[in-house]
Amino acid sequence: MIILAIDTSTPLASIAIAVDEHIAAESVINTNRTLSARLMPEIVRLLAMLGLSSGDIDLFASSTGPGSFTGVRGGVATIQGLALATGKPCAGFSSLAMLSMNFSLSAIPICPMLDARKSEVYAALYNCSSPLPSPLLNDCVLPPNAFLNQITELTGQPVIFVGDGALRYHDRIAQELGDRAIFAPFPLQSPHAANGILLALHACKHGDMLKPSQLLPVYLRASDAELMKKKN
Amino acid sequence: MIILAIDTSTPLASIAIAVDEHIAAESVINTNRTLSARLMPEIVRLLAMLGLSSGDIDLFASSTGPGSFTGVRGGVATIQGLALATGKPCAGFSSLAMLSMNFSLSAIPICPMLDARKSEVYAALYNCSSPLPSPLLNDCVLPPNAFLNQITELTGQPVIFVGDGALRYHDRIAQELGDRAIFAPFPLQSPHAANGILLALHACKHGDMLKPSQLLPVYLRASDAELMKKKN
Numbered sequence: 207m208i209i210l211a212i213d214t215s216t217p218l219a220s221i222a223i224a225v226d227e228h229i230a231a232e233s234v235i236n237t238n239r240t241l242s243a244r245l246m247p248e249i250v251r252l253l254a255m256l257g258l259s260s261g262d263i264d265l266f267a268s269s270t271g272p273g274s275f276t277g278v279r280g281g282v283a284t285i286q287g288l289a290l291a292t293g294k295p296c297a298g299f300s301s302l303a304m305l306s307m308n309f310s311l312s313a314i315p316i317c318p319m320l321d322a323r324k325s326e327v328y329a330a331l332y333n334c335s336s337p338l339p340s341p342l343l344n345d346c347v348l349p350p351n352a353f354l355n356q357i358t359e360l361t362g363q364p365v366i367f368v369g370d371g372a373l374r375y376h377d378r379i380a381q382e383l384g385d386r387a388i389f390a391p392f393p394l395q396s397p398h399a400a401n402g403i404l405l406a407l408h409a410c411k412h413g414d415m416l417k418p419s420q421l422l423p424v425y426l427r428a429s430d431a432e433l434m435k436k437k438n
Numbered sequence: 439m440i441i442l443a444i445d446t447s448t449p450l451a452s453i454a455i456a457v458d459e460h461i462a463a464e465s466v467i468n469t470n471r472t473l474s475a476r477l478m479p480e481i482v483r484l485l486a487m488l489g490l491s492s493g494d495i496d497l498f499a500s501s502t503g504p505g506s507f508t509g510v511r512g513g514v515a516t517i518q519g520l521a522l523a524t525g526k527p528c529a530g531f532s533s534l535a536m537l538s539m540n541f542s543l544s545a546i547p548i549c550p551m552l553d554a555r556k557s558e559v560y561a562a563l564y565n566c567s568s569p570l571p572s573p574l575l576n577d578c579v580l581p582p583n584a585f586l587n588q589i590t591e592l593t594g595q596p597v598i599f600v601g602d603g604a605l606r607y608h609d610r611i612a613q614e615l616g617d618r619a620i621f622a623p624f625p626l627q628s629p630h631a632a633n634g635i636l637l638a639l640h641a642c643k644h645g646d647m648l649k650p651s652q653l654l655p656v657y658l659r660a661s662d663a664e665l666m667k668k669k670n
Contacts, residue, residue: 218461227624229450234464235487244487255467255476310623311598313545337623366543391542391569392459393632400625 207410208258209265210249210288211402214241214281215273215301216320216370221248222399223256223263227407229400230256241280249284261292265415267406269399270298271424272328272345273320278423286418295415299405300424305369306332306339307401308394314364315342317357319371322347327371328426329353331360338408347426350375354382364388368395439642440490441497442481442520443634446473446513447505447533448552448602453480454631455488455495459639461632462488473512481516493524497647499638501631502530503656504560504577505552510655518650527647531637532656537601538564538571539633540626546596547574549589551603554579559603560658561585563592570640579658582607586614596620600627 213220217238223231231252237244253259268285271278282298289296305318312334320328327350331343343356350371357365367379368390379387409415428436445452449470455463463484469476485491500517503510514530521528537550544566551561559582563575575588582603589597599611600622611619641647660668 222625224624229466229625229628230468232464232466232628234461236462307623307625309543310626311541311546311620312543314543388543391539391636392456393454393461393539393630393636394542396461396464396632398625400628404623404625 207264208262209267209403209406210263211267211399211406212245212249212281212285213269213301213304213397213399213402214245214277215269215271216277216397217274218396219245219277220397220399221252222403223252223258224400224403229403232398232400234396234398241277245280245284260288263288263292263294265295265297265406265410267297267299267402268421269301269304269402270422271301272322272347272426273301275425275429278425282421282423286421289418296418296421297406297409297415298421299402299409300345301397302328302330302345303332303339303405304402305397306330306334307404308368308390308398309334309366310337311335312366314366314388315361317365317367317372319367319369319375321371321374325349327353327375329371331357331365337404345424345426350378351382354379358382366390439496440494441499441635441638442495443499443631443638444477444481444513444517445501445533445536445629445631445634446477446509447501447503448509448629449506450628451477452629452631453484454635455484455490456632456635461635464630464632466628466630473509477512477516492520495520495524495526497527497529497638497642499529499531499634500653501533501536501634502654503533504554504579504658505533507657507661510657514653514655518653521650528650528653529638529641529647530653531634531641532577533629534560534562534577535564535571535637536634537629538562538566539636540600540622540630541566541598542569543567544598546598546620547593549597549599549604551599551601551607553603553606557581559585559607561603563589563597569636577656577658582610583614586611590614598622
């Protein structure tokens with residue numbers, strides 16, 4: 207089975223292709239403001255390098271957020287297009303669950319945290335002691351302190367923080383959690399779509415495959431445009 | 439500071455570029471028998487994507503093995519050439535230490551294990567509870583069972599196994615260590631040169647930078663050609 211997975215929820219986009227539960231190629235690229243120009247050529251390049259065409263892919267997967275609205279929308283649309291054109295199924299996965307898997311098999315809970323702007327973060331708390339992460343606190347969007355309070359109410363144990371939100375609010379996290387806050391070393395800050403492949407494979411095994419039209423972004427909050435519309 | 443690091447000790451090669459302790463681009467590609475044709479174009483592509491040229495790199499780093507003789511030699515030679523041409527320093531790091539860092543901050547010791555052919559493995563045991571791994575058993579080449587015996591003598595605790603050697607000798611490891619053997623999920627089997635950047639940065643901070651001529655492969659055993667020469 208050949209799976210292509212992408213994550214475009216942050217400026218550091220990731221693309222991975224697995225053949226029979228082996229990662230065959232992976233790419234992490236900074237797409238800041240150039241996602242639409244770079245994503246598809248990068249997918250085409252990776253496929254060509256492996257001697258594959260889009261028709262050889264059995265399952266197309268994308269993170270469905272949370273993260274940059276434009277990034278998530280671009281990634282989901284790309285995967286929808288590829289699946290529609292080839293008649294193959296899709297799978298979606300959480301960008302935060304995927305990021306937490308940089309610490310697979312960790313005995314310590316993982317807090318993936320992305321900068322959501324407007325003084326908020328997209329965050330969750332995952333138990334990653336097994337290869338498939340399980341949520342201790344579900345994906346949400348909150349001011350950093352409100353989320354840190356939830357962590358404190360849940361556990362007095364150490365927590366590993368990862369993601370650009372954890373970098374941005376580093377001092378506040380350290381202030382709130384003290385010694386219990388452990389920060390990811392910088393090489394493990396990158397999102398890896400390879401981890402998304404494991405999530406997609408799990409969805410596939412449980413019959414949770416989607417038609418392209420069913421693969422929907424999970425924004426967790428309304429866009430500025432929607433808020434404006436409501437106001438008027 | 440801009441660092442370029444590569445690992446070519448297995449057929450899955452990895453290249454990463456970091457700018458000021460942020461991974462800017464990373465690539466994992468299957469170079470089976472095509473390393474010499476693929477490595478330099480991939481480096482050039484990543485540099486171009488970031489708007490960089492080789493002259494912008496401050497430190498060139500390569501894993502120095504153990505691993506495929508041809509792979510390690512090709513990687514080291516490429517980094518030596520780039521450093522020589524630009525007048526910049528080099529740093530070397532262990533392919534096994536780098537691979538163990540896929541489990542940075544793990545409370546459980548990590549055994550990176552690469553297939554060394556001839557019924558042997560390149561293996562080590564690392565404590566990865568800090569971002570920089572520290573060896574519990576040094577990099578070596580041994581028959582799998584001899585190395586597993588060393589682990590058993592050292593610790594009765596669980597161990598995480600990662601690498602193509604761990605995949606090849608999966609059943610033997612499971613037989614010897616039973617429930618104590620934990621196997622890396624497949625997305626975390628890939629080598630990540632991004633982890634090599636952290637090792638190179640550490641070497642740099644401790645004044646362990648090398649001239650190109652000082653960057654030497656660590657094969658751990660004699661090549662067939664050398665053995666043949668000794669025999670005759």
